[in-house]
Amino acid sequence: QVQLQQSGPGLVKPSQTLSLTCAISGDSVSSTSAAWNWVRQSPSRGLEWLGRTYYRSKWHNDYAVSVKSRLTINPDTSKNQFSLQLNSMTPEDTAVYYCARNRPGAPFDSWGQGTLVTVSS
Amino acid sequence: DIAMTQTPLSLSVTPGQAASISCKSSQSLLHSDGKTYLYWYLQKPGQSPQLLIYEVSNRFSGVPDRFSGSGSGTDFTLKISRVEAEDVGVYYCMQSIQLPQTFGQGTKVEIK
Numbered sequence: 600q601v602q603l604q605q606s607g608p609g610l611v612k613p614s615q616t617l618s619l620t621c622a623i624s625g626d627s628v629s630s631t632s633a634a635w636n637w638v639r640q641s642p643s644r645g646l647e648w649l650g651r652t653y654y655r656s657k658w659h660n661d662y663a664v665s666v667k668s669r670l671t672i673n674p675d676t677s678k679n680q681f682s683l684q685l686n687s688m689t690p691e692d693t694a695v696y697y698c699a700r701n702r703p704g705a706p707f708d709s710w711g712q713g714t715l716v717t718v719s720s
Numbered sequence: 721d722i723a724m725t726q727t728p729l730s731l732s733v734t735p736g737q738a739a740s741i742s743c744k745s746s747q748s749l750l751h752s753d754g755k756t757y758l759y760w761y762l763q764k765p766g767q768s769p770q771l772l773i774y775e776v777s778n779r780f781s782g783v784p785d786r787f788s789g790s791g792s793g794t795d796f797t798l799k800i801s802r803v804e805a806e807d808v809g810v811y812y813c814m815q816s817i818q819l820p821q822t823f824g825q826g827t828k829v830e831i832k
Contacts, residue, residue, distance in 0.1 A: 646769070646812060646823040663820045697768055704775065706759060706816045710768035 601625035603698050603711040611688050611718050621698030621711050622680040629654045629674070634701040635681045637672060640713075641694035651701065652681055688718045722747050722815050726824035733803040734832045741827045743796045743813035750793055750817075757817040760789055760798045763826075764809040772811075773798065805831055 607619035628635060634653035640646050650662035652672045662670050669686040685692065698711040723746040733739045749758045760773035771780045773789040776796060786801040800807055810826040
C-alpha cells in the first residue's frame with residue numbers, strides 16, 4: 600500500500616519560492632510504471648494538474664503551460680521522494696497542493712494529505 | 721486543453737435513492753489504443769480525492785458495486801444506485817487522454 604507524506608510551509612510571501620516535498624513509502628520514485636505528480640486545488644481554479652516526473656530509462660518531466668516557466672519538479676532517489684519548487688508566488692497561487700501517483704490505467708490512485716499554502720505578506 | 725463539464729453542480733439525495741452525474745468533454749476521450757481515458761473521483765469532506773472509476777466503467781479496488789460508470793466518446797455518466805450517508809462529498813470527472821489532465825468543476829452530493 601503506497602503512502603505519500605507531504606511536508607512544507609503553509610505560508611509564503613509574494614515573490615518568494617514555494618518548496619514542497621512528497622515522501623513515498625510502498626513504491627519507488629524510480630519505478631518504471633509510475634509517474635509522480637503535483638496537483639493543486641483552489642475555489643477559483645478547481646483541481647489543476649501542475650506537473651509530473653517519471654523514470655523510463657532516464658528522467659522525464661512534464662509541466663502545465665500555466666506554470667511551466669516557474670515550476671520545477673525533482674526526484675530524490677536517495678530519500679525516495681520528489682519535490683515541487685514554484686517561483687515568483689502570487690496570491691493567485693494560494694491553494695491546497697497535493698502530490699499524487701499515476702500508474703497505467705489508474706491515474707492519481709494515491710494522494711498525499713494536501714498542504715494548504717497561503718501567499719500573503 | 722480539454723474542457724470537462726459536469727452537471728448538475730449539486731445534488732441532494734434521499735438515502736437509498738439513486739443519483740446520476742453527467743460529464744461531457746470538449747473532445748473525444750477515445751484513444752487509438754481502444755481505451756477511453758475518463759475517470760471519476762470522490763473527494764469526501766476534509767480528505768484528498770480518491771479514485772472511484774477508471775476508463776469509464778471499471779471500479780477501482782475497494783469501490784462498492786453501487787457505483788457504476790458508463791458512456792463513450794464525449795458523454796459520460798456516474799451512477800450511484802442507492803446513495804448512502806458515506807457517499808457525501810464532491811465528485812469529479814477527469815480526462816487523461818492528453819496533457820494537461822483536466823478535471824470537471826465537481827458535483828457536490830449531499831444527503832437530504
